[in-house]
Amino acid sequence: xxxxALLRNSAIACALLxxxxxxxxxxxxxxxxxSGSAVEYLFPDAKQAPQMAPGVTTxxxxxxxGIAFAPAAQWGTAIPEQQKTLLLEKVKGNFASLxxxxxxxxxxxxxxxxxxxxxxxxxxxxxxDVDVVALVSYDQVQFVDNGVLSMLYxxxxxxxxxxxxxxxxxxxxxxxxxxxxxxxxxxRAPGTSRIKGSSTLVNYSEASREARAAGFxxxxxxxxxxxxxxxxxxxxxxxxxxxxQVVNRAGYSGGGSVGLAGxxxxxxLVTLIGLRRRP
Amino acid sequence: MNTSLRWPRASFAxxxxxxxxxxxxxxxxxxxxxxxxxxxxxxxxxLWSGHLLHFGPTHALTDLLTLLIAASVVETALGTRxxxxxxxxxxxxxxxxxxxxxxxxxxxxxxxxxxxxxxxxAGGVLWRDVGLxxxxxLIVALFLVKLAGDAAGAATDLSGLPTGIALAWQAHAVGALxxxxxxxxxxxxxxxxxxxxxxx
Numbered sequence: 001x002x003x004x005a006l007l008r009n010s011a012i013a014c015a016l017l018x019x020x021x022x023x024x025x026x027x028x029x030x031x032x033x034x035s036g037s038a039v040e041y042l043f044p045d046a047k048q049a050p051q052m053a054p055g056v057t058t059x060x061x062x063x064x065x066g067i068a069f070a071p072a073a074q075w076g077t078a079i080p081e082q083q084k085t086l087l088l089e090k091v092k093g094n095f096a097s098l099x100x101x102x103x104x105x106x107x108x109x110x111x112x113x114x115x116x117x118x119x120x121x122x123x124x125x126x127x128x129d130v131d132v133v134a135l136v137s138y139d140q141v142q143f144v145d146n147g148v149l150s151m152l153y154x155x156x157x158x159x160x161x162x163x164x165x166x167x168x169x170x171x172x173x174x175x176x177x178x179x180x181x182x183x184x185x186x187x188r189a190p191g192t193s194r195i196k197g198s199s200t201l202v203n204y205s206e207a208s209r210e211a212r213a214a215g216f217x218x219x220x221x222x223x224x225x226x227x228x229x230x231x232x233x234x235x236x237x238x239x240x241x242x243x244x245q246v247v248n249r250a251g252y253s254g255g256g257s258v259g260l261a262g263x264x265x266x267x268x269l270v271t272l273i274g275l276r277r278r279p
Numbered sequence: 280m281n282t283s284l285r286w287p288r289a290s291f292a293x294x295x296x297x298x299x300x301x302x303x304x305x306x307x308x309x310x311x312x313x314x315x316x317x318x319x320x321x322x323x324x325x326l327w328s329g330h331l332l333h334f335g336p337t338h339a340l341t342d343l344l345t346l347l348i349a350a351s352v353v354e355t356a357l358g359t360r361x362x363x364x365x366x367x368x369x370x371x372x373x374x375x376x377x378x379x380x381x382x383x384x385x386x387x388x389x390x391x392x393x394x395x396x397x398x399x400x401a402g403g404v405l406w407r408d409v410g411l412x413x414x415x416x417l418i419v420a421l422f423l424v425k426l427a428g429d430a431a432g433a434a435t436d437l438s439g440l441p442t443g444i445a446l447a448w449q450a451h452a453v454g455a456l457x458x459x460x461x462x463x464x465x466x467x468x469x470x471x472x473x474x475x476x477x478x479x
Contacts, residue, residue: 061442061443061444062443063443097305099334099441099443099444100441100442100443100444101443235442238442246442246443252383252384252385252445253384253385253386253387253443253444253445254381254384254386254387254444254445254446254447254449254450255333255334255338255387255388255389255391255440255444255445255446255447256330256342256377256387256388256389256390256391256392256446256447256450256451256454257338257341257342257389257391257439257440257446258341258342258345258391258394258395258451259341259439260341260439261425262341262342262345262391262394262395262398262422262425263341263344263345263348265345265398265418265421265422265425266344266345266348266349266394266398266401267348268414268418269348269349269352269398269401269402269405269415269418270284270348270351270352272405272411272414272415273284273352273405
């Protein structure tokens with residue numbers, strides 16, 4: 001082997017090592033989390049279970065509802081605000097037409113202070129003129145694994161064409177509906193999703209971001225029917241629960257309904273004719 | 280009684296329109312329900328359309344059944360043309376009186392005011408038959424007890440109204456008032472006989 005050949009082989013080997021090293025540097029093996037908890041927001045640093053004062057919760061339909069994501073406890077773990085708004089608008093669209101719901105205000109997270117507690121919630125409720133606030137907690141974890149094929153990233157070309165990075169995005173959202181005045185939890189409902197996929201090394205960042213967004217979207221889609229079912233159960237419970245009282249506010253919606261009694265009385269009138277016609 | 284009850288065609292048309300209105304988009308229903316706008320000269324069509332809208336199928340079912348049953352007596356006595364005229368003239372009166380007697384009422388839906396009006400008018404038709412006066416009085420008394428209970432806030436779940444919608448009993452009281460005026464007219468022997476319902 002002459003010197004020239006030795007140098008050439010050495011250069012190739014070095015280049016391969018360097019390039020493989022670069023590819024290795026890009027590998028993703030970490031987890032990504034996003035979370036915001038209503039409990040941490042409303043009961044910060046609580047050492048004991050919160051004591052709820054017994055009392056009557058008064059609801060004045062049509063109820064004015066605020067809806068917001070619970071603020072993230074740690075900076076940098078929150079969902080982008082634009083995405084939050086889109087998700088909350090989706091929830092709002094499913095409940096806005098209910099006759100006993102007066103209005104639904106989407107409250108931007110910037111108005112909620114981390115660990116602000118009920119004092120902050122009351123301020124926000126006054127500002128947005130709402131009686132009830134639905135706080136959406138969220139917790140998303142993205143696991144990343146490198147598949148066997150990721151070995152081919154060292155070829156550089158492989159980093160562009162081989163889908164060697166696998167991700168698994170697990171999302172949980174939970175809407176807890178609070179009456180602000182009485183600080184009482186009226187009802188809650190969860191929504192979950194799991195998104196799995198894989199991507200090439202160079203597309204990983206974009207693909208995983210889209211997967212996280214899709215995870216929230218799917219979790220909210222799961223939340224909406226659960227929330228509707230819980231709302232119905234709450235309405236049934238209200239009829240027997242003496243701690244919740246429904247009072248008409250000034251300016252109420254009214255329905256003229258004769259009810260079953262009206263039908264029976266009208267039937268009574270017609271029956272009289274039938275009886276009279278008998279010989 | 281010398282006449283069988285006839286199918287109330289005008290009232291059936293009202294009921295069909297009311298059933299069709301259930302499937303209207305929420306935005307349209309909001310425009311058609313009775314609001315306080317007509318008192319300010321706005322959206323005057325609501326004086327009629329508010330009586331055709333309901334808060335749900337159960338609400339519509341009870342109101343329209345009552346309307347059709349009571350109207351079968353009245354329409355047999357008055358005829359379809361006069362009953363149609365009645366449906367054109369009375370809804371604005373019912374709407375305006377309801378809004379004036381319930382100052383906090385912001386929106387109203389339901390055919391019950393019309394149904395109560397027809398019920399009282401039917402009572403007027405039957406009043407001409409002396410043998411029916413006692414049961415008619417009993418039925419009217421039962422209705423007034425129900426009305427008093429509704430006004431006192433003792434409404435039951437039988438109203439068919441969704442949670443959060445108050446029972447607008449004032450509309451029933453107004454319906455009873457207008458119905459009583461009609462009943463006075465129909466109870467007169469000559470009027471009832473003219474319409475072919477009552478044998479004099």
